[in-house]
Amino acid sequence: MSLPPSVTSVGAACAHVMLTADPQAKLMAARAVARAWRLGRLAHRFDATMPDRPARPDTPILLSPAHMPRRGKIGSERARIAMLHALAHIEFVAIDLAFDLIGRFGDQFPPDFTSEWMKVGADEAMHFALLDRRLRQLGSHYGALPAHDGLWQAAEETAGDALARLAIVPMVLEARALDITPATVDRFEGAGDMASGKMLRRIVDDEIRHVAAGTNWFVWATKRMGIESPKYYQMLVKRHFRGSVKPPFNDSARRQAGLTEEFYAALAT
Structure with a gap:
């Protein structure tokens, strides 16, 4: 194309x-x-205004998470x-x-x-x-x-702040995928669906790099600002994230992404 x-x-x-x-x-x-x-x-060059919401197809029908x-x-x-x-x-x-x-x-x-x-x-x-x-x-x-439609709600919440976007999307939401996907893989493979399990393993390996991208650029920006990265992250999560940061955590995968416990342990509920 x-x-x-x-x-x-x-x-x-x-x-x-x-x-x-x-x-x-x-x-x-x-x-x-x-x-x-x-x-x-x-x-x-950044000469275009980003739309408030992306274009969406007629399907799937979008519901609130509760429904x-x-x-x-x-x-x-x-x-x-x-x-x-x-x-x-x-x-x-x-x-x-x-x-x-x-x-x-x-x-x-x-x-x-x-x-x-x-x-x-x-x-x-x-x-x-x-x-x-x-x-x-x-x-x-x-x-x-x-x-x-919960994911785009996070984008709307952080549309005015680059560091809030990095904190919430890759460093909370994608990091959560690192926590839960290995168990999802086990359930698929336990049901005999090895093809889906193999595919999900490939995806979660990529997601480690995505969380790392968010973490690395967050740390880059906070260092330039002269502020402590973990504490600023915690403040942004408390301000902008509507959910909870809860265990169990995949500490090993998070460490591979540079998202160490000093970032999220104080937020755990």
């Missing part, structure tokens, strides 16, 4: 991804933008499809989160920030493609079930 001729800057490219509604077209746009940046075809139907035990194929659909939606939204982060805040960071988050955006597109393909192998597809 090639980009429209008018898309010549990083800002315009990020807005292009976000304003693409169709899932297949969005993942192709994400890949095309990441490739264009890698090949030096986009100016490091989502229960998935049931993972032993049934129906429950596994529901879980894979929920994960596919997370990855679909994560495409927009990565490109919104670049387009909204990239001018506050050096070009390496754009390079790293372009890779993250391409990863999220690949994860979505893997999950949607697995759903189709099981006789379903993305959009067949309702999904919740």
Whole structure:
């Protein structure tokens, strides 16, 4: 997929991804933008306004988290499809989160920030493609079930503060995925679904790098500000995160990402 001729800057490219509604077209746009940046075809210029909300397809129907139907035990194929659909939606939204982060805040960071988050955006597109393909192998597809809109609420909450966005999205929400995905893998494999388990292992390995990207740039920025990273992180989480930071924690994976206990232990509930 090639980009429209008018898309010549990083800002315009990020807005292009976000304003693409169709899932297949969005993942192709994400890949095309990441490739264009890698090949030096986009100016490091932030001349486009990021939309308040990304474009969305007609399906899935979006519900509040409280109104989502229960998935049931993972032993049934129906429950596994529901879980894979929920994960596919997370990855679909994560495409927009990565490109919104670049387009909204990239001018506050050096070009390496754009390079790293372009890779993250391409990863999220690949994860979505893997999950949607697995759903189709099981006789379903993305959009067949309702999904919740909680992830984008976190983006709206942190739209005015780059460090709050880094603290909440990669360092809380994606870090939580490091905590819970290994047990999810075990449940899939325990039900005999080895293909899904293998796919989820691949995804969680990538997510360690994504949490590391968030943590490293958060620390970079706070050091430049002359403030203590863990304490500032804790303040931002208390201010902007509506949920709770709760164990059990995958301390090993978090350490690999640079998100050590001094960041989150004081927040644990």
